[in-house]
Amino acid sequence: MDLCLTPSQLAFRDDVRAFIAARLPAGIRERLRRGMRPRMEDNAVWHQTLNERGWVAPHWPKKYGGAGLGAIERIILTDELYRACAPQPLVMNINMLGTLLLRYGTEAQKQYFLPKLLDMNVIFCQGFSEPNSGSDLASLSTRARREGDHYVVDGQKIWTSHAHHANWMFALVRTAQCERKQDGISFILIDMKSPGVSVRPIMTIDGYHNVNEVFFDSVRVPVENLVGEEGRGWACAKYLLGNERIHVANVGFCWERLDYARELAAATRQGDGYLIDDPRVRADLARLGAEIRALELTNWRFLLDPDIERANPGFASVLKLKGSEMAQELTTLIAGIAGPAGVERHALDTAVPDPMGAAVWGYFFHRASTIFGGSSEVQKDILAKATRG
Structure with a gap:
């Protein structure tokens, strides 16, 4: 389902998919697909590639080197990058500091730092x-x-x-x-x-x-x-963290990890058949698919209604809470499908010979996803206060 995207939005999505297919190095895609995290050189290569296309800072004004895209196009780009196993633009440079400088920075700070953030002359x-x-x-x-x-x-x-x-x-x-x-x-x-x-x-x-x-x-x-x-730095911090919220649900990442779990289950032998034939595995995959879909629809509600957070001050916390929990469930499922093969360790700069061989990395990393960016306990406190209010 295309969530009632307009013809121009569908065309933009197709353009993004074609660009990624043509320009994303296969080695980077394969490492991320298998559960490894991008190396800094991977980030640099892809950041520069996106910058050539004008998409490294899709929401920045064109005056400062951005693409001037709206929220819908921005989330389309983010989700397509996740689903294609492409690195995201450097979040500290683009989504956090760059966005903050556009709001609070002096003109001298903008002129000095923004071009360097775009081309990664500064990290x-x-x-x-x-x-x-x-x-x-x-x-x-x-x-x-x-x-x-x-x-x-x-x-x-x-x-x-x-x-x-x-x-x-x-x-x-x-x-x-x-x-x-x-x-x-x-x-x-x-x-x-x-x-x-x-x-x-x-x-x-x-x-x-x-x-x-x-x-x-x-x-x-x-x-x-x-x-x-x-x-008055607290105002800056709140604004900066608020701009993270377009990413907090991690919907594209969740869909990609679900697809990968299905792929691994379909390739993993169990007795005379494959793991994908196990009713329990199929039930887990179906349940996670339904939950991701619910998260996706909730995320779109948040993006499309500018008044929703004012009326529901805990709304973004729902996205962060559920998005991080989904990332944990999906990487746990992948690690379980991989079994002993997923425990093997490989150097970060080498290829992983077994498609299962990096499963444990994603599992371990996402143990922290309910802590970083605001812990689940903090999100629940926010939700409790919003409910009482």
């Missing part, structure tokens, strides 16, 4: 989470004191994705102590090459080095790197 990481603050971002303790035309930053960030690849960080820091903890927070841009910045790797259970601890020891940051007003 940003996100400095939000801290030890002992959990999902409560407003309790952060990293401090920045003003000294002339610089801030001096001291503190620590944790779970910082791609900090070992990034050359810049956008970060929340406390510039004043206020009665309301959301006040006195500022949003700044930190050059990762600055003296006093150090990065320590955190190896996760999936075997990847993806997240890090980052330490700041009297790091000097020019005041011109402040985004928005000093002490």
Whole structure:
């Protein structure tokens, strides 16, 4: 079903599919199809390819190098990339910081950073989470004191994705102590090459080095790197996180993983037949398909009705909660179908000889999907408050 897309939207979808089929390197597609995550060089190759087509920042205004697409075209592009096992544009560069600068940045910041975000001359990481603050971002303790035309930053960030690849960080820091903890927070841009910045790797259970601890020891940051007003960084953070919501349901990813689960089940022997013939497996596949469809329709309701979040302030939390749970269920199913073969480990930069051989990576990674981007517990708190209201 095409969700009543208009002829122009269907034509756009066909254009996206044809472009991906013609330009996505087979090696990248195969690695992602088997459950591996894209390497930074994979991200770079595909990011540049999308940028050539004008689709790396589909929602940015054309004035700043974007495509000026609407929400429907944007979600079509996102879903088609997921379904084709293509990397998404760098989310920190495009969907988060770039979108924020368009709203809160000075013209000088836009002119300097936006072209570099598009062509990956800069790679940003996100400095939000801290030890002992959990999902409560407003309790952060990293401090920045003003000294002339610089801030001096001291503190620590944790779970910082791609900090070992990034050359810049956008970060929340406390510039004043206020009665309301959301006040006195500022949003700044930190050059990762600055003296006093150090990065320590955190190896996760999936075997990847993806997240890090980052330490700041009297790091000097020019005041011109402040985004928005000093002490008003919380507004920036809320706006930035709100722009993640078009992706939080992960519908395209869920459909692709369901297709892959069916493919593996159809190729896996069980007795005289195949695993796909097992009624329990078929029931799981059917149930997950129905749940993804419900998630998809709910996501489209959210995108098509601009007033829905105002009337239902917990609506986006439903998408995040269900989308992350679906990702966990699907990767658990794939790992179960793979069986012992899925436990094999392979180097990130090598081909996986067995189609089952990367199943465990996706399973382990998505153990965290109900934590990152706002834990399920936080989403349930939001829903409870919305229901009471």
